[in-house]
Amino acid sequence: MLGREPTLTRADVAGAAGVPLEVAEDLWHHLGFPHADDTELAFTEADVEALKKTQELIRLGVLSEDRQAALVRTWGRSYARLAEWQTSLLAEVARERGGDEVEDLVALTAQVLPLVESLQDYVWRRHLVSAARRMLTVADSTAVPLAVGFLDIVGYTARSKRLSDKELVDWVEEFEDTCSDVVVEHGGRVIKYLGDGVFFTFEDVEAAARTALELVILGEDKENPFPHVRAGISYGDVVLRLGDVFGPTVNIAARLTTVARPSSVIVDENAAAALEDVDDLRVEKMRRTSVKGYSRLQAFRLRPGKAD
Template sequence: MTADEPGFDPGDVIRAITELMLGEAPHLKRADVSELSGVNPDIARQRWRALGFPEADDDDAAFTEADVEALRLTQELIELGVIEPDTEQAFIRTIGRSFARLAEWQVRAFLGSMGAGSQEDVAAGDLDELEKVVPLGEQVQAYVWRRHLINAASRLLLTDSADVDASPMCVGFADIVGYTSRSRKMSRRELTDMVERFDEVAAGLITDHHGHVVKTIGDEVLFVVDDPKQAALLALALLDEHEADGTFPEVRIGLAHGNVLNHMGDVFGPVVNVASRLTSVARPGSAVVDREMAEHLRDDDDLRLKRMRRTSVKGYEHLEPWSLKRPREKRDPAG
């Protein structure tokens, strides 16, 4: 049945997709899921909402055995101490948000590959291809997750701090210059190309300098690096990229160093705030660091630091920024 045929109902396709994804058609009510999983109904509801899923009425047969098993596994992780009761909701919210973004992108990519022209065309599409793609995607995601577990464990085990939740590191923001004004003049394709180019190059350079991306926030990327010099070289590399390749947008960068609280894959604390404020005072195509980071870098011959005028920004009345540049080229006396 196609979208233009009489009696077409996208709901039928959605039900078919649901059955494909979960292994069976929904047939359990909320009370059934709680009873079969052994999880209190109120707790089950809280976890469901924390994952970001829409509410279902008590009388709706909206659940499957997969939902029961997910509740059982979550409860087992809590009982093993992997998920602590006081951070349970935050843990579940983080998983839900991460996979929601991933799923949104994956579905759009999949539908785009089908060449669908409208939602009706998409709904009428053949599910055979989806049935082939999903297991492949699951295997790749499991591999990437395991690899990131190795990287995260390596960083934490090699840190000098005894407290893995709060450790000294460099926090940086790289912000696209003039993003708002430029985006108004760009077509959707041009804007997409610019953002994707920014994400691709920034992520690659951050990884090359032994850092990792915490998150992207609109037109900027938040990253962390353990070593101050690597963080400084990363900032300069990001600035150089625009000069070498005009497809990479001009950026401004703020860097700060100090103890940072790591929580659910995000970073918090005054150091993060300082880095953000420094980004706002940096000129287009420049990098600015805080005083503590300048102390780590000031004797390095591969870098050039210059103290700037103190400035007042939100939350900080006398912020002391330092400009970060490459050293001036030495002239040859014989030349």
């Protein structure tokens, strides 16, 4: 999997790269790599090259001290999750072949990794283009107005207890796939999946509202395996950083989701005002509610169709 036989200790790698050992260890720690003993031959020449390239990014000012740890942690978390999923997939395919599982896994790895590596580079570059387009209009860490949505599965804990591990994984993956399809189709972006929920953003409030309503309706369809859900949407300034979104607008959307009834969409005042003149949507004012961090939060119930 590493592409070559490990022949170097961590001290060998740091020395060959001309980097202090403590700097290299700090980098590996942020990436989430397992700890290697002083004498363990756990590294290859690729690790040397990686350290050299990291030093070059620092020299260029890309990995400055104030952003180095956060950026490297983001890399580590993202690739760790991806690697876990890919390894599980390869192991499952190897088991299905019915032969020697270890031999089949090794053979699959040799065949598949070059293809996956190339595809990952392709996908990464396509996402770079999308991210660059967004960043052309706003700098990272600058507040921008966005519609923020959270969608939760209703009764997740109870249902998960009745499912086997594989059934639970399949169920959650199908939920995430459907959410991703609907969000992207309406022009939004999935920020992250939360196990029993999804966190998404839209530049357009109406598109966010229609996305949430569509997913709620899917959950009400008894012929559709999509689970019952509830959603909260807020609109306002957020801060963008390293692919994530922060700020009170995010907090409000999350709080609204906790007070939403099953199969309902709740929006805040800003979102309600933006949706007031949409012909086929209506917002209904609710009683003010107290949630964590907000003692009298004004919420509105979103429904399809205008009142008579």
